[in-house]
Amino acid sequence: MHLHPVDTARRTGVPGNPLAGGGVYRVGGGALDDAEAVALAQRGDLDAYEHLVGKYTAAAHRAAALLGAGDDADDVVQEAFVKAYRKLRLCRTGDTFRPWLLAIVANETRNLHRSRRRRDALVLKASARAGEPVTGPDEPAAAALAAERRQQLTAALGTLDDLHRDVLICRYLLDLSEQETADALGCSRGTVKSRTFRALGRLRTRLDAGRREEVDRA
Amino acid sequence: MPDDDLVRELRELGAHLVTAPAPDLRAAVRERISARSRPVLLSRRWLAAAAVLLVAALIAIVPPTRTAVAEAATAVLRFAGIELDSGPADETLPATPSPLPGVRSTSLDQARRLARFRIAVPARLGEPETVEVADPDATGAPRVVTLLYRNGTIRLDEFDGRFEPYFAKRIAAAGVVFTSVGDEMAAWVPAPHPVSYIDRDGVRREQTARLAGSTLIWQTPGGAYRLEGIATVEEATAIASSTG
Numbered sequence: 001m002h003l004h005p006v007d008t009a010r011r012t013g014v015p016g017n018p019l020a021g022g023g024v025y026r027v028g029g030g031a032l033d034d035a036e037a038v039a040l041a042q043r044g045d046l047d048a049y050e051h052l053v054g055k056y057t058a059a060a061h062r063a064a065a066l067l068g069a070g071d072d073a074d075d076v077v078q079e080a081f082v083k084a085y086r087k088l089r090l091c092r093t094g095d096t097f098r099p100w101l102l103a104i105v106a107n108e109t110r111n112l113h114r115s116r117r118r119r120d121a122l123v124l125k126a127s128a129r130a131g132e133p134v135t136g137p138d139e140p141a142a143a144a145l146a147a148e149r150r151q152q153l154t155a156a157l158g159t160l161d162d163l164h165r166d167v168l169i170c171r172y173l174l175d176l177s178e179q180e181t182a183d184a185l186g187c188s189r190g191t192v193k194s195r196t197f198r199a200l201g202r203l204r205t206r207l208d209a210g211r212r213e214e215v216d217r218a
Numbered sequence: 219m220p221d222d223d224l225v226r227e228l229r230e231l232g233a234h235l236v237t238a239p240a241p242d243l244r245a246a247v248r249e250r251i252s253a254r255s256r257p258v259l260l261s262r263r264w265l266a267a268a269a270v271l272l273v274a275a276l277i278a279i280v281p282p283t284r285t286a287v288a289e290a291a292t293a294v295l296r297f298a299g300i301e302l303d304s305g306p307a308d309e310t311l312p313a314t315p316s317p318l319p320g321v322r323s324t325s326l327d328q329a330r331r332l333a334r335f336r337i338a339v340p341a342r343l344g345e346p347e348t349v350e351v352a353d354p355d356a357t358g359a360p361r362v363v364t365l366l367y368r369n370g371t372i373r374l375d376e377f378d379g380r381f382e383p384y385f386a387k388r389i390a391a392a393g394v395v396f397t398s399v400g401d402e403m404a405a406w407v408p409a410p411h412p413v414s415y416i417d418r419d420g421v422r423r424e425q426t427a428r429l430a431g432s433t434l435i436w437q438t439p440g441g442a443y444r445l446e447g448i449a450t451v452e453e454a455t456a457i458a459s460s461t462g
Binding site for chain 1: 236
């Protein structure tokens, strides 16, 4: 069984590495920084924009996936890049391109949820990663505990409503700042702050309730 | 701040979540932004995507099966009065599984009078064709009440679910996806899997083991529920949400 039997031919590129595909260089050497790339792309330079697409596809794809786009993440990200290009004049300075793009990705993902009336749940990987060291006889038990804890955490996240889940995903799983999260979710920074606080409280309550049930049954 | 640990766990969780490898979109995006006059057609693979995700979910929850870690990671997750056992299904199922102990048919009203937990009827399914009560205590109060629909192909088991296990499911092959019913957590087992009854003494009744169809499990303050025989999680959660 394959996790992603679709269109493997499309996945042969090296997104996230702008130098791998003949990236854009400025005169005098060195890769374009975002501000320069945005400025060039705003004047219609498609090479400059392609540089940004290559650099931020991985981040955008991961954001779409974690926000629930599932296997539609490819479509969401492609649409987000096209829309971003069309309104690139609204992106004021280059160093805000990443959060600005992620805001468009988040918005596209929400549109997707509306159109198909569901969002894909977060899915845990099959097992501990190969890179995790197993050093002693106690490690398997510790790994199992950690895996169970992650399962509980994932399940508890799944019970939050979209607003509270999204704010936690943006802040902590995607590691956006409060301001970037505000941009991504289309709300104020104060709202992000209070919503994050509430969401953590709810998550904590759900986790504790789960643990109490376990204790009751033990 | 007391939530620091939780924040750290959330930051760490990201690394353990399944996200597909990112495609290279440079050519596709370039084609679209350089040919604006062409109609924009997004590929819509939602049905295929749903199927792929289901498969991904099945694989995702299965613990590793070869190593020592695998043995330890064969976790039993207790949820809504049901033990979800992720160990391998090595047992053989009885050819003719026994029904739940002491099961008998009755009316919905009678079941409501007898049971000590709230009997819920999903508006989306309506009045059940058959109502069964099972495993009564000394006073005749049933431990499980089952509503059956469409000649028994749809089955809603209801029980208290708060303090002790009622059913054991082996979900190694089927997997489980966490979702929600209203504001409550729910678990969806999307494929056939063995289920057996756990009696009052906590003993798994192996003679009741049978292959159950896809099942949604959820809990409310009033009781716990196991809805079997609905093909999609969307429909199952819609039915569950209509339960009053």
